[in-house]
Amino acid sequence: MPKMTVDPYYCKGCGLCIKACPKKIIRFSEEINAKGYHYAECFDQDSCIACKLCYVTCPDVAITVEK
Amino acid sequence: MAQKVLMKGNEAVAEAAIRAGCRLYFAYPITPQSELIEYMAKMMPKVKGTFIQAESEVAAINMVYGASGCGRRVMTSSSSPGISLKMEGLSYIAGAKLPAVVVNIQRGGPGLGDIQPSQADYFQATKGGGHGDYRLIVLAPNSVQEFADMASEAFDLADKYRNPVMLLADGLLGQMMEPVEFKPAKTEEEIEKLNKQHYDWCMRTNEDGDDRHHHEINSLELDPNVLEKHVLSLHEKYKDIQKNEVRYEKINVKDDNEILCVAYGTASRIVKSAITELQKEGHSVGLVRPITVWPYPSEVIANSITKKTKKVIVFELSLGQMVEDVKLAVNGKLPVDFLGRAGGIVFTPDEVIAKIKESL
Amino acid sequence: MQVIAQRPKSLRDIPFTYCPGCLHGVAHRLIAESMDELDIRNKTMGVAPVGCSVFAYKFFDCDMAQAAHGRAPAVATGMKRSRPDMCVFTYQGDGDLAAIGTAEIVHAANRGENITVFFVNNAIYGMTGGQMAPTTLPGMKTSTSPYGRDADDIGYPIKASELLATLEAPYYIERVSLLSPQEILKAKKCVHSALKYNKEKRGFTFIEFISTCPTNWGIEPIKSRDWARENMLKFFEIGCFRDKSKTVEGGK
Ligand SMILES: Cc1ncc(C[n+]2csc(CCOP(=O)(O)OP(=O)(O)O)c2C)c(N)n1
Ligand code: SF4
Ligand code: SF4
Numbered sequence: 001m002p003k004m005t006v007d008p009y010y011c012k013g014c015g016l017c018i019k020a021c022p023k024k025i026i027r028f029s030e031e032i033n034a035k036g037y038h039y040a041e042c043f044d045q046d047s048c049i050a051c052k053l054c055y056v057t058c059p060d061v062a063i064t065v066e067k
Numbered sequence: 068m069a070q071k072v073l074m075k076g077n078e079a080v081a082e083a084a085i086r087a088g089c090r091l092y093f094a095y096p097i098t099p100q101s102e103l104i105e106y107m108a109k110m111m112p113k114v115k116g117t118f119i120q121a122e123s124e125v126a127a128i129n130m131v132y133g134a135s136g137c138g139r140r141v142m143t144s145s146s147s148p149g150i151s152l153k154m155e156g157l158s159y160i161a162g163a164k165l166p167a168v169v170v171n172i173q174r175g176g177p178g179l180g181d182i183q184p185s186q187a188d189y190f191q192a193t194k195g196g197g198h199g200d201y202r203l204i205v206l207a208p209n210s211v212q213e214f215a216d217m218a219s220e221a222f223d224l225a226d227k228y229r230n231p232v233m234l235l236a237d238g239l240l241g242q243m244m245e246p247v248e249f250k251p252a253k254t255e256e257e258i259e260k261l262n263k264q265h266y267d268w269c270m271r272t273n274e275d276g277d278d279r280h281h282h283e284i285n286s287l288e289l290d291p292n293v294l295e296k297h298v299l300s301l302h303e304k305y306k307d308i309q310k311n312e313v314r315y316e317k318i319n320v321k322d323d324n325e326i327l328c329v330a331y332g333t334a335s336r337i338v339k340s341a342i343t344e345l346q347k348e349g350h351s352v353g354l355v356r357p358i359t360v361w362p363y364p365s366e367v368i369a370n371s372i373t374k375k376t377k378k379v380i381v382f383e384l385s386l387g388q389m390v391e392d393v394k395l396a397v398n399g400k401l402p403v404d405f406l407g408r409a410g411g412i413v414f415t416p417d418e419v420i421a422k423i424k425e426s427l
Numbered sequence: 428m429q430v431i432a433q434r435p436k437s438l439r440d441i442p443f444t445y446c447p448g449c450l451h452g453v454a455h456r457l458i459a460e461s462m463d464e465l466d467i468r469n470k471t472m473g474v475a476p477v478g479c480s481v482f483a484y485k486f487f488d489c490d491m492a493q494a495a496h497g498r499a500p501a502v503a504t505g506m507k508r509s510r511p512d513m514c515v516f517t518y519q520g521d522g523d524l525a526a527i528g529t530a531e532i533v534h535a536a537n538r539g540e541n542i543t544v545f546f547v548n549n550a551i552y553g554m555t556g557g558q559m560a561p562t563t564l565p566g567m568k569t570s571t572s573p574y575g576r577d578a579d580d581i582g583y584p585i586k587a588s589e590l591l592a593t594l595e596a597p598y599y600i601e602r603v604s605l606l607s608p609q610e611i612l613k614a615k616k617c618v619h620s621a622l623k624y625n626k627e628k629r630g631f632t633f634i635e636f637i638s639t640c641p642t643n644w645g646i647e648p649i650k651s652r653d654w655a656r657e658n659m660l661k662f663f664e665i666g667c668f669r670d671k672s673k674t675v676e677g678g679k
Contacts, residue, residue, distance in 0.1 A: 003428065010434075014448030014648045020608050037447070053608040055432040059452030060443055065432040091508060117508040121501070122534035129498035129531070133474070133505025136492045141505070159495050270472055270490035273512065278469040281439065283484050284492035 002050035003066040004042045010062035011039035017054035017063060023047045026054060071246040076211045076236060077102035079247045080170060081110065083218035084142050086252040088261050089168070090116035091141040093130035095123055097149045098182045099238035100172035104144065124149040128156030128169070135165040136284035138262045138269030140222050144170035146238070147188050148179060151196075157231055158197030161301070162286030164268070166225035168218070169203075170234045172241035175411030183411025184238035184333055189388035192235050193361040200298050202305045204232040204312065205361040207331045211245035213358075219250060224312065226264060228304055235360060237384065239333045239413065308362055315364040318342065320353035320371045326423055327371055328354040329393050330382040333413065338382050341419035350427055351375075360389065365396035372401060378426045380404045384413060437462035437471075439488045444479075448648020450605040450638040451480050454547055457611070458516070459487065461619040467626055471514045472506055474499040476528075478520035479553040497528020500535035503542045514625045516543040522552045525561040525585045532591070536631050539596030543625045543632045545618070546587055549640040550659060557643030561585045564658055569643070584662060588635045592668035598630030600669040604637040604660065606652040617667075624672065637663055 004026075006017075011033060017040050018026045025047045028038040040062075042048060050067040074082070081103050084092070092107045094100075104120065111118035117134075121127035127143045134141040145153060150171045160167050173188045175181040190196075192205045204224050208214035214236060221232040253261070263275075272280045288294040318339055320327070330338040335356040342352045355371050357364050372379070379401050381390040390405045397403050406422040408414045434440075437459035445451045462468050468489055475483035477496035484491035494502040499517035507515040524532050524546050532544065551569055552558040558571040562584045566575040576584075588602045599621055603614035614636065621632040637659050639651040646654050 001428065010442050012447035016448055016648055019649050035442075050431060052432045056608040056611050057453070059445065059448060059450055059456075061434045061438060061452060061456045063432070064430060064434075066428045067431045091505070093505065119504065119508070119538075122530050125498065126501040126504075126531050126534065129495060129501035130505035130508070132494070132498075133492060133502035133507075134509045135505070136502075137472075137506055137509035139509045141509075155495055156498070163493075270492065270506070270510075272472065272490050273469060274510075279488070280490050281488055282490045284490075285484055287481060287493055 002048040003045050004048050004054055005064050006040045007062045008033035008039040010060045011037060012060055013037035013039055014059065016057045016059065020053040020057040022051060022053065023049060069248045071248045073244050074211060074247050075102050075242060075244050076214045077172065077241040078106045079211050079215040080218050080234065081106040083215035083249060085110055085114055086249055087219035087222045088140045088253040088258040089142045090114065091134045091139055093119045093121050093127040094143050094145060095121050095127055095149060097146045099174055099241050100144050100146045103170065124152035125155065128153040131167050132156055132160055132165060135167045136270050138265030138271060140261060142168040146172045146174045147176050150188060154197035158199050158201060159286050160231045161201035162199060163284050164229040166229050167231045168221045168225055169231060173237040181411045182238065184384060184413055185411050186237060186332060186334060186384035189360065189385060192233050201301060202361060204230055204308060205235050205359065207235045207358060207360050208240060209332050209335050211243060212247045214240055215247050215249060228308055237333050312359060313362045313364045314358035315367050316356040316358060318354040318356060320355060321351060322373050323351045323375050324353035324373060325350060325375060325377055326352045326426055327376050327379045328352060328382060329368060329379065330354065331357045331360055334382045334384050337414060337416055338419055341416045344416065344420055345423060352423055363392050368393060368396040376401060378402050378404055380423060382419060383407045385409060435459040435463045437468045437488050439486060441485055443486060444482050446642045448641050451547060453605045453611055454545060454636045455486055457615050457618040458545060461622045464619060465622055465626055467514050474503045474517040476519040476523040478523050480518055480520060483518050497523050498531055500531040500544060504535055504540050507540060507542050514622065516545060518545045521548045521560045521562040525587050536591045536597050537594050539630045541628050541630060543621045546633065546635045547638045548635055548663065549638040551640045551643050553640045553643055564662055586663060588668050591633055596631055597633060597669055598671045599624050599632040601667045602635040602663060602665055604665050606637065606656050
């Protein structure tokens with residue numbers, strides 16, 4: 001089962017992964033991280049197709065994708 | 068027994084550097100140091116070393132930074148206008164605590180000036196030149212033999228203190244031929260050992276059996292508190308250098324000196340011959356010759372003044388730069404007088420004698 | 428379950444100091460991934476520039492030197508000549524490489540120095556707060572070209588890849604874009620090739636990244652990529668300017 005996780009330690013909430021995701025299953029979290037950013041999170045892991053485009057586009061290398 | 072050979076200062080210092088284990092040399096041509104770069108171009112390939120004629124003195128000093136960051140004995144050389152261009156790099160090298168040797172064959176300035184011997188880069192060498200709170204160790208030879216000896220000493224000092232060392236000579240010393248006897252050349256094993264001394268800080272991935280390191284060769288620190296600590300640590304090092312590394316020569320310094328002279332490098336040779344002449348006439352004149360112009364032999368100068376001394380006279384091939392350090396050393400105890408020539412003109416022994424006689 | 432994408436080992440566990448959405452981070456990742464794939468993490472030394480990527484010396488998990496503004500290719504030369512066994516790379520911005528460091532890059536390339544230069548072109552000085560760069564586009568407003576870059580007065584942007592491609596020595600020169608995932612995937616191949624050629628000691632390799640500066644352009648990250656696509660790519664054409672592996676003598 002594909003799974004995408006964002007490490008809030010690295011994420012700066014730029015939103016580039018949200019734009020990249022073909023399944024539109026990434027959003028900003030309600031929570032903020034230590035730096036005060038609403039980090040990205042996947043709200044529908046079941047729909048993830050492990051295309052890695054979120055990972056590819058993330059400038060802060062915050063994303064891990066599993067399959 | 069080692070044999071004496073007749074050599075120009077520029078060539079002798081290059082040969083001595085290679086013998087001392089320098090295997091990388093980067094420089095840009097400029098008169099009156101061109102024999103140095105040409106010697107390196109000829110000899111470095113013979114010891115499987117690296118010679119690069121860089122695109123500028125700026126590039127050359129930054130190549131030095133890179134090679135030194137890898138823990139290698141590395142040298143560059145130039146003459147005054149080119150040394151100005153190296154000042155940026157020297158500040159970074161000092162800030163990153165890297166050893167390096169830089170030779171300055173001074174010529175007349177300011178600006179493009181001329182190509183005659185001069186000592187007008189004293190301020191630049193001893194008081195900074197580049198930006199920030201740093202010091203160079205500055206050695207000032209006055210003979211071809213001493214110039215050659217200093218090359219290996221400069222590398223040792225640079226390694227010992229992880230600090231850039233400048234050999235401050237001038238066009239006369241660079242071009243002049245004198246007999247010189249070299250120390251035996253270091254073997255490749257000895258050179259490797261020297262490089263290994265740097266293994267606690269240099270970039271050395273895959274060299275020490277360990278396949279990966281993260282060393283940072285760096286002079287940046289944005290936190291002012293951390294940067295201050297770093298600068299204070301440099302400052303402690305400079306205090307050690309001042310305590311341990313002052314070098315000087317006393318010539319005819321005696322209790323009955325009427326006049327005490329201070330001169331370094333080429334100027335000191337002329338003052339020395341003037342003193343010999345004056346001695347024949349029955350005058351007692353002493354000379355303190357700083358060999359390190361930083362750290363400065365202030366105490367030696369102060370202690371060379373006796374009850375008989377009427378005056379201290381400083382001789383320089385500039386319009387007066389080191390004279391400020393002598394005044395600090397003498398600290399108002401005696402008048403400090405000065406003779407200097409500018410524009411690359413070297414004073415004669417007669418001019419020196421006349422100057423001293425004014426006060427006898 | 429199997430991890431199919433994660434932080435490369437060649438990056439240290441330190442968050443980048445770049446602004447949100449700044450593509451410097453993507454360039455870093457491509458380099459680090461290629462280092463992992465080529466298994467050269469233990470054979471690589473890098474040089475960080477002056478610019479926003481000044482802290483690159485902290486980010487890569489290998490020996491790193493920090494160079495004075497523009498001097499990275501000279502520093503890398505000193506390193507490579509000291510350690511011919513290592514892969515040496517520099518990472519430089521457009522001010523660093525194409526203004527203050529023009530002499531150093533041209534001559535390192537001209538010597539065919541066995542190093543890889545990663546050049547991030549974002550058409551502006553990021554770190555100092557958005558001044559005009561040698562790559563600033565004609566008409567583009569910056570804090571030091573407040574009325575727009577006047578090409579008649581201050582000249583046209585420098586095309587670094589084309590400039591270096593006039594030299595004989597360079598082995599590989601390519602300009603790539605980081606403006607979309609698809610382009611990033613293409614860029615990755617080029618970064619990989621450059622470091623592969625480096626590992627094989629083939630000569631000087633150069634990758635120019637078309638990047639963004641959302642902060643100083645004053646355009647939010649996603650739109651800044653659109654802006655770059657519409658404006659920068661017209662002037663800075665994506666493509667390979669030299670690849671000697673594709674010529675008879677270079678492909679050895
Ligand atoms: C000798 C020198 N001059 C000027 C500066 C100030 N400075 C720091 S970064 C920079 C511009 C960097 O721009 P660029 O290379 O485009 O990199 P970016 O920040 O956009 O990534 C300047 C001018 C400096 N550090 N050193
Ligand atoms: S891997 Fe693809 S589908 Fe899954 S979250 Fe990332 S971009 Fe979306
Ligand atoms: S100022 Fe511009 S180039 Fe620098 S980190 Fe921010 S967005 Fe990136």
